Amino acid sequence: NATAKAALGRATWKLLHTMTLRYPENPTNDEREALDSYFHLFSRLYPCGECASEFQALLKKFPPQTSSRRAASLWLCAVHNEVNHRLGKEEFDCAHLDDEYDCGC
Amino acid sequence: NATAKAALGRATWKLLHTMTLRYPENPTNDEREALDSYFHLFSRLYPCGECASEFQALLKKFPPQTSSRRAASLWLCAVHNEVNHRLGKEEFDCAHLDDEYDCGC
Ligand SMILES: Cc1cc2nc3c(=O)[nH]c(=O)nc-3n(C[C@H](O)[C@H](O)[C@H](O)COP(=O)(O)OP(=O)(O)OC[C@H]3O[C@@H](n4cnc5c(N)ncnc54)[C@H](O)[C@@H]3O)c2cc1C
Numbered sequence: 211n212a213t214a215k216a217a218l219g220r221a222t223w224k225l226l227h228t229m230t231l232r233y234p235e236n237p238t239n240d241e242r243e244a245l246d247s248y249f250h251l252f253s254r255l256y257p258c259g260e261c262a263s264e265f266q267a268l269l270k271k272f273p274p275q276t277s278s279r280r281a282a283s284l285w286l287c288a289v290h291n292e293v294n295h296r297l298g299k300e301e302f303d304c305a306h307l308d309d310e311y312d313c314g315c
Numbered sequence: 316n317a318t319a320k321a322a323l324g325r326a327t328w329k330l331l332h333t334m335t336l337r338y339p340e341n342p343t344n345d346e347r348e349a350l351d352s353y354f355h356l357f358s359r360l361y362p363c364g365e366c367a368s369e370f371q372a373l374l375k376k377f378p379p380q381t382s383s384r385r386a387a388s389l390w391l392c393a394v395h396n397e398v399n400h401r402l403g404k405e406e407f408d409c410a411h412l413d414d415e416y417d418c419g420c
């Protein structure tokens with residue numbers, strides 16, 4: 211069921227991008243480890259099996275960047291673009307990240 | 316911005332419920348630890364600060380149930396109902412979980 215898979219993907223990217231865009235500007239080591247572990251656990255638990263294994267491979271090639279909010283959000287944008295590329299979608303311009311994601315918080 | 320907060324919440328619940336409904340029926344210890352850690356890290360990183368602290372308190376009161384797919388998905392349904400209650404929303408009937416979430420995978 212491709213529609214359900216796409217809807218789950220959209221919901222998930224929304225959470226992940228909003229998360230990196232609210233990640234601390236100057237994270238502590240503990241916060242850095244939390245984000246790194248979060249993405250690795252996420253890649254094991256993501257409910258689309260094919261997506262999960264592809265994402266695990268991506269994390270190996272491009273480990274999460276956790277040194278700052280900017281580093282984390284640009285890293286995730288680049289990784290999402292890798293998925294876009296594989297699926298034949300257009301590349302997203304990472305300069306527009308801030309306009310796209312608002313957490314209302 | 317309450318609309319953005321609600322949209323982020325809806326997207327996030329969709330991911331979390333779909334995840335528990337695809338969690339193994341008979342998880343290994345390693346898989347159990349992964350799900351438990353995932354929820355704890357999630358509660359630290361969720362981009363709505365007020366929601367995150369409330370959810371951390373909920374996790375203390377109702378630790379993640381990780382012994383099986385059924386235990387995990389009913390636990391999350393109950394915890395989401397706790398949030399619904401606090402926000403004055405209707406209780407969701409957890410017998411309808413399977414009809415509601417389809418990951419397309
Ligand atoms: C971790 C992960 C792995 C996935 N792997 C697969 C897979 O292997 N096979 C598969 O079929 N589907 C996969 N998906 C789903 C897929 O990525 C899409 O979510 C789905 O196809 C719906 O696509 P969409 O065109 O609506 O936009 P999405 O890719 O879902 O993006 C949602 C919105 O985010 C914005 N956006 C787009 N690119 C970026 C970017 N680089 N940075 C920030 N914002 C951006 C755009 O506004 C876009 O409309 C995966 C999803 C996730 C979360």
Ligand SMILES: Cc1cc2nc3c(=O)[nH]c(=O)nc-3n(C[C@H](O)[C@H](O)[C@H](O)COP(=O)(O)OP(=O)(O)OC[C@H]3O[C@@H](n4cnc5c(N)ncnc54)[C@H](O)[C@@H]3O)c2cc1C
Binds near residue numbers: 323325369415
């Ligand atoms: C962890 C977390 C904490 C949050 N904390 C707050 C907070 O403190 N303050 C705040 O204002 N907002 C909070 N939110 C957002 C809030 O829970 C809602 O997501 C938001 O208000 C939108 O509500 P909604 O009525 O569209 O349905 P949602 O609660 O988002 O639910 C989406 C859909 O899931 C289904 N559903 C409803 N209940 C259940 C259930 N128990 N089990 C399974 N499926 C169900 C229904 O079909 C519903 O339409 C939080 C969100 C999350 C993920």
